[in-house]
Amino acid sequence: MPEYSFTVNGEDVTVDAPADLPMLWTLRDKLGVTGPKYGCGVGVCRACTSHLNGEAFQPCITPTADCAGQDITTIEGLADGDSLHPVQQAWLENDVPQCGFCQPGQIMTCAAMLERKPRPDDEDIDEIENICRCGTYFRIREAIKSLAAGRGGGQRGRSG
């Protein structure tokens, strides 16, 4: 079985895996990184969304071989130790999750979007494809808007 090396949440790892094994299963079944969730396996629900070199990607449709030498961040690697990423903080402030299963993907999608576009508007938010079966979309929108306005995610205003 071929061997692949990459960085996962800041750590260098090497795994034996079939070249075409979706990266989701390399992460979950071989490395025990269970934050990214399986929701569809075909890239339409986006529950597994993580970052490949800082860009949102769906490991459920990305072969392990394509990740060789790349830098992968999953939901577990988004926070800086105990200090949450602003998107996670905004999610807490808006009490976004219900069942929570889609939220790792929602958060990783949002974090990548804000890197690309720090002030997303309603149209940009509408383009988020991640499915939330519980219906947390409004709180997601509010959380993103608070981040865009610089008033959420612990970015500002802690002392008022």
Place this chain on the structure above:
Amino acid sequence: MAIPARRSGEHAEPPHDRGSPEGVGRRRFLTYLVAAPVLTVAAKVGFDVVSGAGGQAQALPKPPQLADIKDLGDILALANAPTQENVKLEVGEDSIVRLFLHRTEVGQGIATACGMMVAEEMDIPLSQVEVPLRDADPELLFNQLTGGSATIRHLYGPVRRAAARARGRMAAAAAQRWGVDTGEVAFADGMLVGPDGRAESLGALTAAAANPDLPDPGAEPKPESEQELIGKPTGRIDARRLVTGQHEYTLDIDVPGALPTMVRHAPTIQGTPKSVANAGEVKSMPGVVDVVTIPTGVAVVAETFGQAEDATKALEVSWNAGSVDDMSDEDVEARLKNETLPLTVPDLGTSMDFEFFWHFVSHAPMETNCAVADVRDDHATIWSGLKIPIIAKQDIAEAVGLPQDRVDVHVVQSGGSFGRRLFHDAALEAAHVSKAIGKPVKLMWGRVDDTRHGRARPASFNRARVTRLGNEIVSYEYRMTQIEASAEHGLGEHITAAGARFANYPWSQSIFHAVVHCPYEFGVVNQLLHEPLDIKFNTGSWRSPYSSVVRTTEEIIVDEVAAELGKDPYEFRRQFVGSDRKRTVLDTVAEAAEWGKRMPSGHAQGMGFHEEYNSMCAFVVEIDATDPGNPRVYRATCAVDVGHPINPKGLEAMMHGGINDGIATVLQAGLHIRDGLPLESSFGDFRYTRQQHFPRDVNVIVLPSHTTDLGGAGELGVAGAAGAVANAYARATGTKPRRFPINFDVDFEPVPR
């Protein structure tokens, strides 16, 4: 069978069982000490009640004779009355108070709400409360079923009483240690504080509080007027775990050696495997560990799920026929229409007749059907998101040939349910596979199987007749004819489940009549259900069973009747709801939504009202249906009255869920049945609501507490929101939608079966 004989002797006697204070019956003292090294209150008195504590026990229901019962939550409460005080609460040596919740958190926020009750009664910070889910416990006869939006209604009293009792004992232990009166012990910042200011942690006193010799102060819960946390918008206790990826869903649990497993299911619903032509070949595929035929399909055990999935696709299986191989949507609809029970009121010339068809809708929780099972010769352990874990335990014990007490079933907080996790099919499959290979397995359904072989809200044909005399409605008849909704779980244990499996029909009738009722004063109201006995799809209760269709349809009918009478939909509802409580909800939403304001062409407002489980809500949505094939609900306003809201923030989230479901089921998401299988396979073609479909502007108004007679909330939002969406669409487009979802073309290439 389910009342263990080992009850007495294992635990201390209820301290209040002897010599109760005057005027206080034994049923008020339902928590008592479990012999444990730390304070654990748990009540077993219920079994005394069952075994003949005189007139205290309430009768168990004898379905289907339920005419006097108000709603499904009440029925479940009657059934679980004997064990309703069986609440397990523990004060740990780490000073964390743990409520072992005997309901299943699937996103609806009950763990947070129940945790709030504990924090409230113990005067400790919510951060000091944890709410793990309780293992399947057959002692909880009829009382470990999460359904009917009943958790908060059922647990509000018992959880608060258990917490108050724990608080009382902790205070008594501190008082004893410090030589002060119990009344002088205060709680502050999660510590016990004496009159001289000295403080002690809960953990340091829990062992003393557990001492059965400690005089029990018998504390009662606070009156509602003194509640501080209950009623206050509160964030979820598990939110941090959920946003950091730390929460362990079923398949995230590290069970050593548990191997990824997937199952190849039949090409038609309920088909079963006959033979496998290439098991040996598949077994030699990379990463494949084993191939096992189980009753429902052929399982592949592998090193990774990716390899397991590839291998299931490579299997060459011949199949026995399924249950509905020859049926497609048109057959379903024809059968239902043919079997519709007759209307009884003749057409007087002033009748309005209606016919509606609703397609199947998958439950489609984000976390697909899954379980971990470790079945050995003498013992089995199961992990899964189960809303009726006692049945799962009993079924699995039977399936693997072990006594029930050798099967441990751990209930895992899971990724959505919407009714799906009332059933334990994945756990049963996992148990079969684990038993066959003698190793632990983690079994997962792929999304295609979850959509096609999972359960669904049944398709239904609905006929109604409204008869008016002048401006009065004198009769309203409704006939729902739907594909059988499985109630094979009964009331959550083997006896009633066996009854339901033998004859589903009376159970369906019971549930229908316990949940469906028309909230309007329409004279003679007559609503009946019929489910053909011989058509077996994979179905089950879907968030707000029956109501999500019947009540949504009624809201559409109400709008059309109002129009016929030349009345505004809001004014018409106001006139016919017949109670001030309902009118307040309607008035609140109408005012906040600016009901009746001018709307651009192709846009409209729509209203929906719903009453269920002693709660009620009303929605007004605004829709842009300029392109009728691609409408957008862009604003939603809701007023909701649950009597006594525990956590308004959680309640608001449930209303958001109702909007999500209303948009999906009315406008765009359903299952097409073709030759015994749904065509849809995932969220690409089963078009559940996405961000681009959800309103950008949402306002949920939670009406203040006005009663301690609590209502349910988990399913409440669906029919009201769905009715509002349907009515807004109809008004914006000038159409009268009769088939749902409205935009439902097969404009995709179905994934091969």
